Amino acid sequence: MINLAFHLRGGILILILFAFMFFSHSAFARVTPEDIINARQEAYDKKIVNYSFLNQQKLKTLGQKIAQINKKRSDELDKIMVTQAEILNEYERRSGGENKAGIEKVRYWVTFAHEAVAYQAAKIYIFDLSTEKAIRNDVLATINLFQSELNSTRSKVIYSQKVLKETVK
Protein backbone atom coordinates (compact mmCIF):
# COMPACT_ATOMS: atom_id res chain seq x y z
CA MET A 1 0.00 0.00 0.00
CA ILE A 2 2.80 2.39 0.92
CA ASN A 3 4.75 1.42 -2.18
CA LEU A 4 1.73 1.98 -4.36
CA ALA A 5 1.17 5.47 -2.91
CA PHE A 6 4.87 6.26 -3.41
CA HIS A 7 4.81 5.10 -7.03
CA LEU A 8 1.59 6.96 -7.69
CA ARG A 9 2.88 10.22 -6.23
CA GLY A 10 6.12 9.91 -8.18
CA GLY A 11 4.26 9.24 -11.40
CA ILE A 12 1.86 12.13 -10.87
CA LEU A 13 4.77 14.45 -10.08
CA ILE A 14 6.58 13.50 -13.26
CA LEU A 15 3.36 13.84 -15.24
CA ILE A 16 2.83 17.36 -13.87
CA LEU A 17 6.44 18.31 -14.68
CA PHE A 18 6.07 16.99 -18.19
CA ALA A 19 2.75 18.79 -18.72
CA PHE A 20 4.31 22.01 -17.43
CA MET A 21 7.23 21.75 -19.84
CA PHE A 22 5.07 20.85 -22.78
CA PHE A 23 2.22 23.29 -22.36
CA SER A 24 3.81 26.25 -20.64
CA HIS A 25 5.32 27.77 -23.81
CA SER A 26 3.07 30.76 -23.39
CA ALA A 27 4.80 31.51 -20.09
CA PHE A 28 8.08 31.78 -21.98
CA ALA A 29 6.66 34.04 -24.71
CA ARG A 30 9.57 35.48 -26.61
CA VAL A 31 10.11 39.22 -26.57
CA THR A 32 10.48 40.31 -30.17
CA PRO A 33 12.64 43.20 -31.41
CA GLU A 34 9.40 45.05 -32.12
CA ASP A 35 8.41 44.71 -28.48
CA ILE A 36 11.73 46.18 -27.42
CA ILE A 37 11.40 49.08 -29.83
CA ASN A 38 7.87 49.77 -28.68
CA ALA A 39 8.99 49.74 -25.06
CA ARG A 40 11.87 52.10 -25.83
CA GLN A 41 9.62 54.38 -27.83
CA GLU A 42 7.13 54.44 -24.99
CA ALA A 43 9.82 55.33 -22.48
CA TYR A 44 11.08 58.05 -24.83
CA ASP A 45 7.58 59.48 -25.35
CA LYS A 46 6.98 59.55 -21.60
CA LYS A 47 10.22 61.41 -20.96
CA ILE A 48 9.99 63.88 -23.80
CA VAL A 49 6.54 65.09 -22.84
CA ASN A 50 8.14 66.95 -19.93
CA TYR A 51 10.77 68.62 -22.11
CA SER A 52 10.44 72.14 -23.47
CA PHE A 53 8.80 72.48 -26.88
CA LEU A 54 12.08 73.71 -28.35
CA ASN A 55 14.01 70.67 -27.14
CA GLN A 56 11.26 68.39 -28.35
CA GLN A 57 11.59 69.86 -31.81
CA LYS A 58 15.38 69.60 -31.71
CA LEU A 59 15.18 65.93 -30.80
CA LYS A 60 12.63 65.27 -33.49
CA THR A 61 14.73 67.01 -36.15
CA LEU A 62 17.91 65.27 -35.11
CA GLY A 63 16.19 61.90 -35.04
CA GLN A 64 14.98 62.46 -38.60
CA LYS A 65 18.48 63.45 -39.73
CA ILE A 66 19.96 60.31 -38.23
CA ALA A 67 17.34 58.19 -40.01
CA GLN A 68 18.03 59.99 -43.31
CA ILE A 69 21.79 59.55 -43.05
CA ASN A 70 21.36 55.89 -42.15
CA LYS A 71 19.11 55.30 -45.14
CA LYS A 72 21.31 57.23 -47.56
CA ARG A 73 24.53 55.52 -46.55
CA SER A 74 22.94 52.09 -46.24
CA ASP A 75 21.52 52.45 -49.76
CA GLU A 76 24.99 53.37 -51.07
CA LEU A 77 26.57 50.39 -49.35
CA ASP A 78 23.80 48.13 -50.65
CA LYS A 79 24.49 49.18 -54.24
CA ILE A 80 28.17 48.44 -53.70
CA MET A 81 27.35 44.98 -52.38
CA VAL A 82 25.07 44.19 -55.31
CA THR A 83 27.88 45.14 -57.68
CA GLN A 84 30.41 43.09 -55.73
CA ALA A 85 28.12 40.08 -56.09
CA GLU A 86 27.80 40.66 -59.84
CA ILE A 87 31.57 40.89 -60.22
CA LEU A 88 31.94 37.63 -58.36
CA ASN A 89 29.28 35.97 -60.50
CA GLU A 90 31.03 37.12 -63.67
CA TYR A 91 34.37 35.90 -62.35
CA GLU A 92 32.84 32.54 -61.55
CA ARG A 93 31.41 32.31 -65.04
CA ARG A 94 34.76 33.14 -66.59
CA SER A 95 36.69 30.74 -64.36
CA GLY A 96 34.74 27.78 -65.78
CA GLY A 97 34.67 25.78 -62.57
CA GLU A 98 38.21 26.59 -61.43
CA ASN A 99 39.18 28.18 -58.13
CA LYS A 100 35.99 27.03 -56.44
CA ALA A 101 37.44 27.39 -52.96
CA GLY A 102 38.50 30.97 -53.64
CA ILE A 103 35.10 31.85 -55.05
CA GLU A 104 33.28 30.33 -52.08
CA LYS A 105 35.48 32.26 -49.68
CA VAL A 106 34.66 35.54 -51.42
CA ARG A 107 31.00 34.64 -51.60
CA TYR A 108 30.94 34.11 -47.85
CA TRP A 109 32.39 37.56 -47.14
CA VAL A 110 30.22 39.27 -49.74
CA THR A 111 27.13 37.69 -48.22
CA PHE A 112 28.29 38.55 -44.71
CA ALA A 113 28.84 42.20 -45.61
CA HIS A 114 25.57 42.41 -47.54
CA GLU A 115 23.69 41.06 -44.58
CA ALA A 116 25.41 43.58 -42.31
CA VAL A 117 24.26 46.37 -44.62
CA ALA A 118 20.66 45.14 -44.54
CA TYR A 119 20.81 44.87 -40.78
CA GLN A 120 22.17 48.41 -40.47
CA ALA A 121 19.52 49.77 -42.84
CA ALA A 122 16.75 48.41 -40.63
CA LYS A 123 18.07 49.90 -37.41
CA ILE A 124 16.01 52.46 -35.54
CA TYR A 125 17.83 54.85 -33.25
CA ILE A 126 15.79 56.05 -30.29
CA PHE A 127 17.40 58.52 -27.92
CA ASP A 128 17.89 57.14 -24.43
CA LEU A 129 16.89 60.21 -22.42
CA SER A 130 17.83 60.78 -18.80
CA THR A 131 17.07 64.41 -17.91
CA GLU A 132 16.47 67.56 -19.93
CA LYS A 133 19.68 69.08 -18.57
CA ALA A 134 21.66 66.14 -19.94
CA ILE A 135 20.01 66.31 -23.38
CA ARG A 136 23.28 67.00 -25.21
CA ASN A 137 25.07 64.06 -23.61
CA ASP A 138 22.12 61.77 -24.25
CA VAL A 139 21.99 62.74 -27.91
CA LEU A 140 25.76 62.53 -28.29
CA ALA A 141 25.73 58.99 -26.93
CA THR A 142 23.26 57.94 -29.62
CA ILE A 143 25.23 59.69 -32.37
CA ASN A 144 28.42 57.98 -31.23
CA LEU A 145 26.67 54.65 -31.28
CA PHE A 146 25.28 55.30 -34.76
CA GLN A 147 28.72 56.36 -35.97
CA SER A 148 30.33 53.25 -34.53
CA GLU A 149 27.76 50.92 -36.08
CA LEU A 150 27.67 52.53 -39.51
CA ASN A 151 31.48 52.57 -39.65
CA SER A 152 31.56 48.94 -38.62
CA THR A 153 29.24 48.10 -41.50
CA ARG A 154 31.41 50.16 -43.87
CA SER A 155 34.47 48.22 -42.68
CA LYS A 156 32.80 44.94 -43.52
CA VAL A 157 32.04 46.19 -47.03
CA ILE A 158 35.65 47.28 -47.45
CA TYR A 159 36.94 43.91 -46.25
CA SER A 160 34.63 42.12 -48.65
CA GLN A 161 35.98 44.34 -51.44
CA LYS A 162 39.57 43.47 -50.45
CA VAL A 163 38.88 39.75 -50.56
CA LEU A 164 37.10 40.15 -53.90
CA LYS A 165 40.00 42.13 -55.43
CA GLU A 166 42.54 39.52 -54.31
CA THR A 167 40.55 36.78 -56.03
CA VAL A 168 39.61 38.42 -59.32
CA LYS A 169 43.08 39.89 -60.13
Place this chain on the structure above:
Amino acid sequence: MISVKTAFIIFGVLGILGGLWIILRGQAAMMVSPQSGNNPVALYVQSAVTPSPTPTLVLINESSNLEEEAEKLTPEDFSGDFKNLKEEILTW
Protein backbone atom coordinates in the same frame (compact mmCIF):
# COMPACT_ATOMS: atom_id res chain seq x y z
CA MET B 1 2.50 -1.68 -13.55
CA ILE B 2 5.64 0.18 -14.52
CA SER B 3 8.34 0.91 -12.00
CA VAL B 4 9.25 4.40 -10.79
CA LYS B 5 12.57 4.15 -12.60
CA THR B 6 10.85 3.35 -15.93
CA ALA B 7 8.34 6.15 -15.37
CA PHE B 8 11.22 8.58 -14.73
CA ILE B 9 12.90 7.51 -17.93
CA ILE B 10 9.76 7.74 -20.06
CA PHE B 11 8.62 11.10 -18.79
CA GLY B 12 12.15 12.41 -18.71
CA VAL B 13 12.57 11.66 -22.39
CA LEU B 14 9.17 13.18 -23.18
CA GLY B 15 10.08 16.22 -21.14
CA ILE B 16 13.35 16.70 -23.03
CA LEU B 17 11.54 16.34 -26.35
CA GLY B 18 8.96 18.86 -25.22
CA GLY B 19 11.68 21.26 -24.18
CA LEU B 20 13.42 20.90 -27.53
CA TRP B 21 10.12 21.53 -29.27
CA ILE B 22 9.62 24.75 -27.34
CA ILE B 23 13.16 25.90 -28.13
CA LEU B 24 12.81 25.10 -31.83
CA ARG B 25 9.48 26.94 -32.01
CA GLY B 26 11.07 29.92 -30.40
CA GLN B 27 14.06 29.82 -32.76
CA ALA B 28 11.76 29.80 -35.77
CA ALA B 29 10.04 32.91 -34.51
CA MET B 30 13.27 34.61 -33.61
CA MET B 31 15.43 36.68 -35.91
CA VAL B 32 18.77 35.04 -36.21
CA SER B 33 21.66 36.90 -37.62
CA PRO B 34 25.39 36.74 -37.11
CA GLN B 35 25.17 40.49 -36.80
CA SER B 36 22.98 40.27 -33.67
CA GLY B 37 24.33 42.10 -30.70
CA ASN B 38 23.24 43.25 -27.30
CA ASN B 39 22.42 46.82 -28.13
CA PRO B 40 20.18 48.78 -25.78
CA VAL B 41 19.57 51.74 -28.06
CA ALA B 42 19.86 50.76 -31.68
CA LEU B 43 17.31 48.10 -32.45
CA TYR B 44 16.55 45.92 -35.39
CA VAL B 45 13.10 45.63 -36.87
CA GLN B 46 12.49 42.87 -39.36
CA SER B 47 9.34 44.49 -40.69
CA ALA B 48 11.36 47.51 -41.71
CA VAL B 49 13.52 45.41 -44.02
CA THR B 50 11.75 45.20 -47.35
CA PRO B 51 13.82 43.64 -50.11
CA SER B 52 13.62 45.62 -53.28
CA PRO B 53 15.56 45.55 -56.51
CA THR B 54 18.52 47.89 -56.23
CA PRO B 55 19.97 49.55 -59.33
CA THR B 56 23.60 48.58 -59.82
CA LEU B 57 26.39 51.09 -60.06
CA VAL B 58 27.72 49.63 -63.32
CA LEU B 59 26.88 46.86 -65.71
CA ILE B 60 29.21 43.89 -65.31
CA ASN B 61 29.53 41.78 -68.43
CA GLU B 62 32.03 39.63 -70.33
CA SER B 63 34.01 42.67 -71.46
CA SER B 64 34.34 44.23 -67.98
CA ASN B 65 37.71 44.51 -66.30
CA LEU B 66 36.72 42.88 -63.01
CA GLU B 67 39.73 44.08 -61.09
CA GLU B 68 39.15 47.69 -62.10
CA GLU B 69 35.43 47.47 -61.34
CA ALA B 70 36.13 46.00 -57.89
CA GLU B 71 38.61 48.81 -57.23
CA LYS B 72 35.93 51.43 -57.91
CA LEU B 73 33.66 50.05 -55.18
CA THR B 74 35.41 51.71 -52.22
CA PRO B 75 32.68 53.38 -50.12
CA GLU B 76 32.86 57.10 -49.31
CA ASP B 77 34.15 58.37 -46.02
CA PHE B 78 31.19 59.03 -43.69
CA SER B 79 33.00 61.15 -41.13
CA GLY B 80 31.52 64.39 -42.51
CA ASP B 81 28.00 63.22 -41.65
CA PHE B 82 28.82 62.72 -37.98
CA LYS B 83 30.87 65.89 -37.76
CA ASN B 84 27.82 67.86 -38.93
CA LEU B 85 25.52 66.13 -36.46
CA LYS B 86 27.84 66.79 -33.54
CA GLU B 87 28.37 70.40 -34.53
CA GLU B 88 24.62 70.86 -34.55
CA ILE B 89 24.38 69.72 -30.94
CA LEU B 90 27.01 72.22 -29.89
CA THR B 91 24.62 75.00 -30.86
CA TRP B 92 21.89 73.75 -28.48
